[in-house]
Amino acid sequence: MVTTKQSRRKGGEGQLERLAIAFDDERAVxxxxxxxxxxxxxxxxxxxxxxxxxxxGGRAGAARPGRKLLTLVGSxxxxxxxxxxxxxxxxxxxxxxxxHRVMAPSTLGTFLRCFSFGHVRQLDRALETIIGRAWAAGAGPGRQPLTxxxxxxxxxxxxxxxxxxxxGYTKRRGYxxxxxxxADTGEVLHARMRKGSASSQRGAERFVRELVARVRRLNAADTLSVRADSGFWSNATIAALERHGVRYSIGVTQQAHVREAIGAIPEAHWQPLADYPPQGVAEIAEGTLRGRRLIVRRTRLVGAQAELFPDWRHHPFVTDRQEPLAEVELxxxxxxxxxxxxxxxxxGSGLNHAPSGHFSANAAWLLVSCLAHNLLxxxxxxxxxxxGPIVAQTIRRRYLTLPGRITRSGRRRTLHLPARWPWRERFGHALAQLRAIPLLA
Structure with missing residues (x-):
C-alpha cells in the first residue's frame, strides 16, 4: 500500500518527467x-x-581588437x-x-594567434591606461600609502x-x-608571462622597475611599499627598489650566511607572538643581514607533536621599514x-589554464584575465x-549570472530579471552608480 507521503513524492517526480524543454526563446538573456x-x-x-x-597591422584577425578583447573578457x-x-x-x-558586438570563437582564436611579443606589450600599455581611468573614476588609492x-x-x-x-619547481607542466x-583590493597592477621552467627570480628586477614606473605614472601615493616572498630575493631587485625610493619587505632563503645572522640574534631578544594558534608557539626578533634589517619569526609545535618536530623553524625577511618590530612582521x-x-x-577570470598553442597568444590571454579580474x-x-578583498565567485553568482528576458514596447527595451531576487536592491543601486560615472571615452 502506498502512503500519502510516498504518493506526493512520486507525484513530484512525475511533474519533472512531464516538463518539456525547448531552446527557442530568442529574447532570453x-x-x-x-x-x-x-x-x-x-x-x-x-x-x-x-x-x-x-x-x-595587416594580420588576419587584426581588425577591431577592442570588441574582440571585450568578448573574451565577458566570457x-x-x-x-x-x-x-x-x-x-x-x-x-x-x-x-x-x-559591444559579440565575436565568434573562431574569430577570437585568430585574433589571439596574431599577437607577437610587441603586440602583447601594446595590450599591456592599454591595461595601464584602463587602470588609470578606473582610478580616476574613484577606484584608486588616492594619496594613501600603497602596498x-x-x-x-x-x-x-x-x-x-x-x-x-x-x-618547473612544482613538477607541473605549464607557464x-x-x-x-x-594589497587592499587585489586588482592586478602588472603581469608578465614567462615559460614554465623560469625560476621565480627570472626577470624579477625588470618586472619591479616596470611596476614602479607604472604606478608612478598613475600618480599613486608617494609612499609605496612592496612585499614579496623569498623567490624575489636578490641584490639586484632590492637595489632597484632602493633606487626608486620604494619601501620593501622580502623573504630570504636560508643560505649559510643567513643562518649565521639568525644564530647571532641573542636569545633574550626573542619575544612571543600573541596571535598564533595554540597548537604551536611563535617568537619574533630582529638582527642585521649585510647592513639591512633582518626580521625573523621562529615557530615550533607543542605537545605530543613536538616529539616528532622539536626544532625551531625560521621564517626570515629583510626590510628597510623603520616601524616597530611587531608591526612590520605582522x-x-x-x-x-x-x-x-x-x-x-x-x-574567476579564466587563468586556470592557457588555451592556445602559441606563447604570445597565451601572454595576451593572461592580460585578458587580468582585465576581467580588475573589472570585477x-x-x-x-x-x-x-x-577590501572580494571573492569572484560570490560576485558572479549574485550579480552576473542571473537569467533575464528582454521585451520591447515602442522604442524602449526592458530587461526583466527574476522576481524576488535576493540582491535586487543592491543590483539596481550598482547600475545607477555605474551609469553616473562620466563617460571617459
Whole structure:
C-alpha cells in the first residue's frame, strides 16, 4: 500500500518527467548581470583604448581588437576558461546587455594567434591606461600609502605541444607568470608571462622597475611599499627598489650566511607572538643581514607533536621599514593574501589554464584575465560599494549570472530579471552608480 507521503513524492517526480524543454526563446538573456560589467567598461572607454593602442597591422584577425578583447573578457567574467566558451554570449539576446558586438570563437582564436611579443606589450600599455581611468573614476588609492604584493604562479596546461610550457619547481607542466597586485583590493597592477621552467627570480628586477614606473605614472601615493616572498630575493631587485625610493619587505632563503645572522640574534631578544594558534608557539626578533634589517619569526609545535618536530623553524625577511618590530612582521605576513587574488584569477577570470598553442597568444590571454579580474573589483568598489578583498565567485553568482528576458514596447527595451531576487536592491543601486560615472571615452 502506498502512503500519502510516498504518493506526493512520486507525484513530484512525475511533474519533472512531464516538463518539456525547448531552446527557442530568442529574447532570453543567459547572464543578464553582464549589464553591470559592460556599463563599467563602456564608461571607462575600454574598447576605444584597445583600438587606439593595439595595432596588429595587416594580420588576419587584426581588425577591431577592442570588441574582440571585450568578448573574451565577458566570457571570462561569467566563468569561461576557453575560447569556445564565448559562444554563451551569442545565445538569445545576451548581446543586448553588452556594450559591444559579440565575436565568434573562431574569430577570437585568430585574433589571439596574431599577437607577437610587441603586440602583447601594446595590450599591456592599454591595461595601464584602463587602470588609470578606473582610478580616476574613484577606484584608486588616492594619496594613501600603497602596498603591492609580488608573486608568481603556475598556469597549468595539458598539451605537450604548447610553446613555452614546461615543468618547473612544482613538477607541473605549464607557464610561470609574474604578478603584482594591489594589497587592499587585489586588482592586478602588472603581469608578465614567462615559460614554465623560469625560476621565480627570472626577470624579477625588470618586472619591479616596470611596476614602479607604472604606478608612478598613475600618480599613486608617494609612499609605496612592496612585499614579496623569498623567490624575489636578490641584490639586484632590492637595489632597484632602493633606487626608486620604494619601501620593501622580502623573504630570504636560508643560505649559510643567513643562518649565521639568525644564530647571532641573542636569545633574550626573542619575544612571543600573541596571535598564533595554540597548537604551536611563535617568537619574533630582529638582527642585521649585510647592513639591512633582518626580521625573523621562529615557530615550533607543542605537545605530543613536538616529539616528532622539536626544532625551531625560521621564517626570515629583510626590510628597510623603520616601524616597530611587531608591526612590520605582522604586515609582512599579510603578503599571503595575494593567494586570494591568484585564486580569483584562476577560478574567476579564466587563468586556470592557457588555451592556445602559441606563447604570445597565451601572454595576451593572461592580460585578458587580468582585465576581467580588475573589472570585477572595480565593479564591486564603484558600483556595489564593497571595500577590501572580494571573492569572484560570490560576485558572479549574485550579480552576473542571473537569467533575464528582454521585451520591447515602442522604442524602449526592458530587461526583466527574476522576481524576488535576493540582491535586487543592491543590483539596481550598482547600475545607477555605474551609469553616473562620466563617460571617459
Amino acid at each position: 543567459a547572464n543578464a548581470g553582464l549589464v553591470l560589467a559592460s556599463t563599467l567598461a563602456e564608461r571607462l572607454g575600454v574598447e576605444a583604448i584597445v583600438d587606439e593602442t593595439v595595432d596588429l 571570462a567574467l561569467i566563468g569561461g576558461d576557453s575560447i569556445d566558451d564565448a559562444n554563451v554570449l551569442r545565445c538569445g539576446e545576451t548581446e543586448r546587455v553588452l556594450c 603591492i604584493d609580488l608573486d608568481s604562479t603556475v598556469v597549468e596546461v595539458a598539451g605537450h605541444g604548447k610553446q613555452g610550457a614546461s615543468f 610561470h607568470p609574474l604578478l603584482a597586485t594591489r 604586515d609582512h605576513r599579510r603578503h599571503a593574501q595575494i593567494e586570494l587574488a591568484i585564486r580569483d584569477l584562476k577560478e 573589483r572595480w565593479l564591486a568598489r564603484l558600483g556595489l560599494e564593497l571595500h
